[in-house]
Amino acid sequence: MLAGEVKMCDGNEECCNQLEAEAIHSNEQLLSFELRSKDIKWQKYVAPLTPRNPPVYLQRQFQLMSNYREPIGNHNRREVLVCHDMMGNYLEDRHYHSSKKYDDYRFYHWAGIDYFCYFSHNYITIPPCGWLNAAHKHGVRVLGTFITESGHSKLLDEVLQSGEMVDKIVDAMIKLCKHYCFEGWLINVECKVKLENMENLYYLVERLRAGVEREVEHGVVFWYDSIIDTGDLRWQNEINSKNVRFFRAADGMLINYSWNDKSLEMTTEICERSQSQCQRAFFGIDIFGRGQVAKFQSKQTLARIVSQRFSTGFFAPAWTYETLQMFGYNIKQPLGDDSVNDAFLRRNEKFWCSLWEHLATHPYNVLPFYSDFCLGSGKNTYVHGRAKISTTGSGGGDGEQFFNLSRCALQPSVPLYQLAERFYADGFNGGSCLRILQYNNSFRIFVTDLKIQTGGLIFAYAYKLLPNDGEFDCILRFCTRNNARDCYLFMGDYYDTSNFQKGRCYVSPLKSKYNHLLSSNKLDTPKIPKELALSENIPNGWHVRYYVVAFDGAIQVKDIGVLYRRGNEAKDTAYLGAVYLNGCDLNTLDFPLESNIAMIQIYGEDLLN
CATH class of the missing domain: 2.60.120.260 (Galactose-binding domain-like)
Structure with a gap:
């Protein structure tokens, strides 16, 4: 077998159905590990994470065969998180085995990113097998999502009722990582937190990070800029005194996309004051254009981020696919469509080409x-x-x-x-x-x-x-x-x-x-x-x-x-x-x-x- 190859499902319907990815909707389901695939050893079907060498900056010469490579060190390292959020997710991509919709969304510019988060608005999102294999084959770490929005506040209250309950939830989340072979979590709390529960929320992030780093190879935990120290839901669009404790508790913080140049300055000041690496701050760009210049002009916003040596979080890059509907394309045909496929691939290449001079490229380093x-x-x-x-x-x-x-x-x-x-x-x-x-x-x-x-x-x-x-x-x-x-x-x-x-x-x-x-x-x-x-x-x-x-x-x-x-x-x-x-x-x-x-x-x- 070549590097990165894994066992393929033999077409057995029961096996493939059990391998189909699904979300978790309650703490009872999480703690009891009630999932169809609980008895399937996903290690057989998920490629291990391919090792990577340090990336290089190719600048504007990225398409040329030249010896120009800017080495990367702590002074200039910037990372990239892609948060894949498309029409609620768990669409055709949830299947382990093949669907027939060949024109569905594909992310494939893996050499320019470091983390891939599979996102849905369900309580706990487990990444599907196909995304895990595609990412791991290219050395990219994959995150699931823990989200509590306004409709999930009761679930969060259950988690934060005691330190003992936090321990149980964290252990269950680590178990999910190990069973499904993904590397960590994006924690996204978007509902008000009771003030008396704030210490347990900090403990959740700290304990999850420590456990994932200890028990999951290449484990990592991100926090999304949302809750402040009073428990109120107030996106700060920066790191400041109200949310810095979450920044310290996690491996990285994904910062909401409505930031401005003063936000960059404040975050720089906080990083310097706390002696934290600024690369751990991932400033968000919503590709649909909420809060920033985006879409095919995303390069302008990305340039502002990298000029201050911060990392980047791309929200919903499937914009290149979803918005085809605005131009008369039917992206929901179950057997796919040539015109959709061709238009998506052209738009997608144009979009990522516009960004690449600001991204680091990971060279392939494994033979054969x-x-x-x-x-x-x-x-x-x-x-x-x-x-x-x-x-x-x-x-x-x-x-x-x-x-x-x-x-x-x-x-x-x-x-x-x-x-x-x-x-x-x-x-x-x-x-x-x-x-x-x-x-x-x-x-x-x-x-x-x-x-x-x-x-x-x-x-x-x-x-x-x-x-x-x-x-x-x-x-x-x-x-x-x-x-x-x-x-x-x-x-x-x-x-x-x-x-x-x-x-x-x-x-x-x-x-x-x-x-x-x-x-x-x-x-x-x-x-x-x-x-x-x-x-x-x-x-x-x-x-x-x-x-x-x-x-x-x-x-x-x-x-x-x-x-x-x-x-x-x-x-x-x-x-x-x-x-x-x-x-x-x-x-x-x-x-x-x-x-x-x-x-x-x-x-x-x-x-x-």
Whole structure:
């Protein structure tokens, strides 16, 4: 299995129904753990949290393959929380198994965020399995929601009646985290609290934070700016003397979205006075525009936050999907709609592209690295270039259309707005592929920090390109130890030759008669995944290229990008279906020189100078 893969539900109806996410509505239900899935071991179905390296700032160059990376430390670290609140949630996404509404909302810009909160107006919101898998695969921590609004005040009174009751509730909430495999909670109290209960409310936050951090790996607890020290419900839109105790009690505070520049100044003063990191204050931006300039102008508001080194909380980024209704799109069709899917993806890329220069990007750092770009949905299920045929006839067509976020692949590190688009009418594996829009200029797809210590790498990619439409390369940008030198590997078809220039290597694919060496048992680890199985007979115009490159020392792959050189008579464009990268010890197997193995000396006789 590749990194991040988990067991998939085998389609057993009872199992899948029990895995369906549900909210908790009472303290009795919480304390007795009365849930359909209480006997299901979610660890089997939820991917563990993938480890992450520290992020980097790419500034305005985020789409370019360049060596510009601003390192991050305590002096400039800012984090991002996404609070996903869409039409009450627990819609099609609540299912563990697939629904057929392939055009439903998907969040997929995981490389730019740190925390994902699944939100509903129910008392206790447990994140669905699909969101957990998609987030964890990308190293993003997931929060459930504890909320008491005006209709829940009785529930909160029950919790705060005594310290002993708080202990029981906290233990039950920790149990939920451990059973459902999510990392923590957003505490959102939006009802008046009796003054005599305030100490127990502080105790709830402190005790929950301590317990989650102790018993849940990577555990974290956030407080929402709402209640002040008198117990009144008064959003402060800042941290001040009335709510600072909650700020100290939690790992972070999500600040209501109606703040102003004076709010930023006051919060800075409080952080300095209490010697607290300002990054723990997450200033909210409601993407619908309540209280701030937002929507497609959210960048203006985000710039004000980051200029003061605060973190950001994005409320309801599904605005890009929900508001399609204002333009005549029907987002509630149970089998999905092509026009909805296309319009959402365009709007979503444009929105996140506008923000990215102010966000930190987390490089991928786990080998083997594989992505087929699947967003967790598709009009068809593609396997090795071929669309599977539905055996039930219930998919609204001949293919097996699906919406299942657990099937989400590793996503591009940066928005690809106007560079490439998700193409649902074809694919190599999963539900879609990338259709290349920009030609004759390279661009970045993945930001990586992949250490190749073994002296060799294997790279493969699936692509589709008509013979007269041009040439296609995947590009690896790599550096030598200590970032001493920056080099580029152009992986295209150079007619069985390898060409070395200063800082650039042009490499041809491995000759097909030597492909069998890539699956040899002599190699120390599996090198080519089943998704890119060695084959010369791939249908529907898809091709797979395999490359083997040997170095005389360790390297770090820092970027994966593409370059489509469009022909003058081109009628279509290039499509990228999957990419794969892994290290290998070439000493365990001899690749003859005529196989097109590339031998690159970067520490000895330097062929790159």
